[in-house]
Amino acid sequence: MSAAAGYGSTAEYMAALSGWLAVDERIQGYRGYRPASLEESASRLKGLQAVLADEGWSRLGWPERCGGLGGDPRFRGAMFDTLWEHDIPVPEPFNTLEILAPVMLVHAPHLAQRYFYSLLRGDEAWAQAFSEPDAGSDLASLRTRMEPDGDGFRLTGQKVWSSFAHLAQRSVLLARSGGPGHRGLTMVLIDLDQPGIDVRPIRSEDGENHFSEIFLDGAHVPGDRVIGELGQGWAIAMYMLQWERGAYGWLQQGRFHSRLEHALRLGGDNPGSAAMLGHAYAMATALRLHTKATVDRLAEEEVLGPEVSIDKLLLVDAELATWDAIRHHLGPAFDLDERFGWLRTEYFFSRAAPIYGGSQEIQRTLVAQRVLGMPREK
Amino acid sequence: MDTDTEQLLRRSLTKVLVDEADRELSARLATLGWAEVLDDDAPTAFRALFEVKGQTAAPGDALGPAMARAAALILQRPELAGAGVVLPSSLRPDELSSRVDKGRVAVAGVTGSPPGRAPVLVPVASGDDVAVTIIPAGVEWSVTELSGTDASIGLWRVAAEIDQADVELVTGVPARESWAAAVATGRWALGAELLGVGRHVVATAVEYAAQRHQYGRPIGSFQAVQHRLAGAHASLVGAGRVVEVAANSGSPWVATVAKAVAGRAAEMGCTQAQQTFGAIGFTWEHEFHRYLRRTYALDWLLGDWRSLEVEIGQRLQATRSVPRVGML
Numbered sequence: 001m002s003a004a005a006g007y008g009s010t011a012e013y014m015a016a017l018s019g020w021l022a023v024d025e026r027i028q029g030y031r032g033y034r035p036a037s038l039e040e041s042a043s044r045l046k047g048l049q050a051v052l053a054d055e056g057w058s059r060l061g062w063p064e065r066c067g068g069l070g071g072d073p074r075f076r077g078a079m080f081d082t083l084w085e086h087d088i089p090v091p092e093p094f095n096t097l098e099i100l101a102p103v104m105l106v107h108a109p110h111l112a113q114r115y116f117y118s119l120l121r122g123d124e125a126w127a128q129a130f131s132e133p134d135a136g137s138d139l140a141s142l143r144t145r146m147e148p149d150g151d152g153f154r155l156t157g158q159k160v161w162s163s164f165a166h167l168a169q170r171s172v173l174l175a176r177s178g179g180p181g182h183r184g185l186t187m188v189l190i191d192l193d194q195p196g197i198d199v200r201p202i203r204s205e206d207g208e209n210h211f212s213e214i215f216l217d218g219a220h221v222p223g224d225r226v227i228g229e230l231g232q233g234w235a236i237a238m239y240m241l242q243w244e245r246g247a248y249g250w251l252q253q254g255r256f257h258s259r260l261e262h263a264l265r266l267g268g269d270n271p272g273s274a275a276m277l278g279h280a281y282a283m284a285t286a287l288r289l290h291t292k293a294t295v296d297r298l299a300e301e302e303v304l305g306p307e308v309s310i311d312k313l314l315l316v317d318a319e320l321a322t323w324d325a326i327r328h329h330l331g332p333a334f335d336l337d338e339r340f341g342w343l344r345t346e347y348f349f350s351r352a353a354p355i356y357g358g359s360q361e362i363q364r365t366l367v368a369q370r371v372l373g374m375p376r377e378k
Numbered sequence: 379m380d381t382d383t384e385q386l387l388r389r390s391l392t393k394v395l396v397d398e399a400d401r402e403l404s405a406r407l408a409t410l411g412w413a414e415v416l417d418d419d420a421p422t423a424f425r426a427l428f429e430v431k432g433q434t435a436a437p438g439d440a441l442g443p444a445m446a447r448a449a450a451l452i453l454q455r456p457e458l459a460g461a462g463v464v465l466p467s468s469l470r471p472d473e474l475s476s477r478v479d480k481g482r483v484a485v486a487g488v489t490g491s492p493p494g495r496a497p498v499l500v501p502v503a504s505g506d507d508v509a510v511t512i513i514p515a516g517v518e519w520s521v522t523e524l525s526g527t528d529a530s531i532g533l534w535r536v537a538a539e540i541d542q543a544d545v546e547l548v549t550g551v552p553a554r555e556s557w558a559a560a561v562a563t564g565r566w567a568l569g570a571e572l573l574g575v576g577r578h579v580v581a582t583a584v585e586y587a588a589q590r591h592q593y594g595r596p597i598g599s600f601q602a603v604q605h606r607l608a609g610a611h612a613s614l615v616g617a618g619r620v621v622e623v624a625a626n627s628g629s630p631w632v633a634t635v636a637k638a639v640a641g642r643a644a645e646m647g648c649t650q651a652q653q654t655f656g657a658i659g660f661t662w663e664h665e666f667h668r669y670l671r672r673t674y675a676l677d678w679l680l681g682d683w684r685s686l687e688v689e690i691g692q693r694l695q696a697t698r699s700v701p702r703v704g705m706l
C-alpha cells in the first residue's frame with residue numbers, strides 16, 4: 001500500500017488491511033503472538049510497528065505535516081480493530097501515541113513534526129511521567145521543580161508509576177514551574193537518557209516491570225521542549241483526557257473482544273461461566289459503541305468535556321467483566337496451568353483498571369459534579 | 379430524523395402519553411400523525427416513544443404494534459402494522475405456548491391490549507417449527523387482566539380455540555423471519571423503555587439530592603450519594619448506545635444485547651435512586667415505586683436481563699466467536 005489516500009471509507013481500508021495481513025510474510029509471526037515478558041514483547045513488536053508504518057497502514061489518519069498520510073482519523077481506530085480481529089496484538093506504544101500525539105499536534109507542532117514519525121514507527125518510545133509519590137489522584141499537588149537553566153530548564157524531583165518508562169527514550173512530564181496549584185504547572189518533553197535522570201523499574205502485581213520510578217536530579221530540558229506555554233500544563237493535561245479516556249477506550253475494547261474470543265477457543269467452558277461471558281460481552285459492546293461515538297466526535301474535531309469520564313467508567317466495567325469471565329471460563333487451569341502465563345499477566349493488569357488514568361472514584365465524582373451537576377462538597 | 383425534529387417529537391409524545399392516559403394509545407398517537415412519522419424514520423420514532431413511555435411510566439400497548447410492524451414488513455402485509463401480538467405465556471419468545479394441531483389453533487399467552495377488535499399475530503408451535511397465525515377481529519377470547527407487581531402496565535392473559543380454517547397461517551421461512559424480526563424489535567424497544575425508566579429515576583434522584591439537606595448541606599454533596607448516581611448514569615449512557623445501534627441495525631443479536639444491558643442499567647438505576655430517596659421514596663405516595671414496578675414487569679417481557687446474559691454467553695460458547703458490533 002502506498003496510495004493510502006485511495007481509501008474511500010474505513011470499511012474499504014479494513015478490507016484491504018485484512019487482505020494484506022492475511023498474506024504478508026512479515027506479519028505472520030505476530031499472529032497469535034503470546035509474549036514471554038513485557039520487555040520481550042516491546043522489543044519484538046517494534047518490528048510490527050515498523051512494517052505498519054513503512055507500508056503506510058499506521059500513517060493513515062495522521063496529518064501529513066508530521067509524517068502521516070492524512071485522511072480521516074478514524075482510520076487509526078479501524079487499524080486497531082482490524083489487528084485485534086486477526087489476533088495480532090496492537091503494540092503498546094500505540095496507546096501512548098493516541099494519547100500524546102493529538103495534544104502535541106495542537107500544543108507543540110514543532111515537536112510533533114520532529115518526533116512523531118519515529119514514535120509511530122517504533123524507533124523510539126515515550127512514557128508519561130505525571131504521578132508522584134505524594135501526588136496521585138490529587139495530581140495538581142505535584143512538587144517536581146522546574147527552574148530556568150541557561151537556554152532551558154532544570155528538573156528536580158521524583159516521578160512514579162510511569163508505565164514502560166524503562167523501555168522509553170523520552171517522556172512527557174508535568175512539573176511545577178511556578179507557584180502552588182494548577183497554574184504553576186508546565187508540561188515538557190524530556191530525554192530520559194541523561195545524567196540527571198535515573199529510571200528504576202518497579203515490579204508490578206502481574207509479575208512484570210509494568211512501571212518505573214524516575215528520579216530527577218537537575219535533569220536538563222531544552223527550552224523548545226515545552227508543550228504549550230509555561231504555566232499551561234494543567235490545561236493541557238485536561239485537554240489530553242479526551243484521548244486518554246476516549247480513544248484509549250476504543251483501542252482497549254478491541255483487545256477485550258479479541259481476548260474473549262481467544263479464551264472461548266481454548267475451551268474450558270467451566271460450568272456457570274455463561275452468565276459471566278454474556279455480561280462481559282454486553283459490557284464490552286457498550287464500551288465499544290460508546291467509545292466509537294467518542295472517536296466519531298473527536299474526528300469531527302469537537303472538543304470534549306468532562307463527559308469523557310463516562311468512557312473511563314465503561315472501560316472499567318468492561319475490563320473487569322472481561323477478565324473475570326475469561327478466568328472463570330477457563331476454570332482452575334487458568335490459575336494452575338503453565339501455558340496461561342501471558343493471559344494471567346493481562347488478567348492482573350485488569351485489576352488496575354479502576355486505578356490507572358484517574359481512579360473510578362475520581363471519575364464518578366467528575367460525572368456527578370460536572371455531568372449531572374450535583375453539588376460540590378464545600 | 380434530525381435532532382431538532384426528534385426533540386420536538388419527544389415533547390409531543392410526552393404530552394400525549396401523560397395528558398390523555400385513559401384513551402387508547404394508538405388513537406392518541408394517531409393525533410401526532412404517527413403513521414407518517416414511522417414511515418419517515420421508524421427506529422428513531424420508536425426509540426423516542428418507548429423512552430418517553432418509560433420516563434413517564436405511561437400505560438398503553440406500544441409493544442404489540444411495534445412488534446407487529448416489524449413482522450408486517452417481512453410478510454409484506456402493511457395492513458398488519460397496527461395489529462396486536464400475543465406473547466408466549468412464559469414471556470420468553472422461544473417457549474411457544476400456542477399451537478396448531480389437527481386443524482385447531484389453540485392460543486394461550488399474554489398481550490398488551492385485550493384482543494377482539496383488531497387482528498392479532500400469534501406465534502404458534504407447529505410441529506417443531508414456529509408458525510405465525512393471523513387471527514381476525516371478532517374471535518371469542520377468554521381474557522384476564524394481569525394485575526401483579528405493576529397493575530398499571532396493562533397486560534392480559536388471553537386464550538382462544540379457533541378452527542384453523544378461520545385464521546391465516548404463515549409457515550416456513552416467512553414465519554420464522556417475521557417472528558425473529560418482531561422479537562428483535564420488541565427487545566430493543568423494551569430496552570428503550572427500560573432506559574427511559576432508569577433515566578427518570580436517576581434524574582429525579584439527582585434533583586432530590588440537591589434539595590434535601592442533612593448535616594447542613596445537600597445530601598447530593600456527599601460522595602457516597604454522588605458515586606451511586608454517577609455509576610448508574612454511566613451504565614445508562616452505555617446501554618443507550620447499544621439500544622440505538624440495535625434499533626438502527628435491526629439485528630436480533632444486538633437487540634438481545636440491548637435488552638440485557640438496558641435491563642441491568644435500569645435495575646441498577648432503581649437501586650441507586652431508591653437509596654438516595656431515603657424513607658420518602660419508600661412511601662406509596664412517592665412515584666418511585668411505580669417506576670420500580672415498571673422495571674420489574676418490563677424486565678420479564680421477551681427475556682429478563684439475567685437470562686439474556688446467560689443466553690448471550692451460551693451463544694458465545696457455542697460459536698466460539700465474538701461478534702464486533704458496529705464499525706468505525
Ligand SMILES: Cc1cc2nc3c(=O)[nH]c(=O)nc-3n(C[C@H](O)[C@H](O)[C@H](O)COP(=O)(O)OP(=O)(O)OC[C@H]3O[C@@H](n4cnc5c(N)ncnc54)[C@H](O)[C@@H]3O)c2cc1C
Binds near residue numbers: 129138356
Ligand atoms: C497500572 C498503572 C499504570 C500507571 N501508569 C501511569 C503512567 O504511565 N504515568 C503516570 O503518571 N501515572 C501512572 N499511573 C498512576 C495513576 O495515575 C495513579 O495510580 C492514580 O492517579 C491514582 O493515584 P494513587 O495511586 O496515588 O492513589 P491515591 O490517589 O492515593 O488513591 C488511593 C485510593 O483512594 C481513593 N481516593 C483518592 N482521592 C479520593 C477522593 N478525592 N475521593 C474519593 N476517593 C479518593 C482512590 O480512588 C483510590 O481508590 C499508573 C497506575 C497504574 C496502577
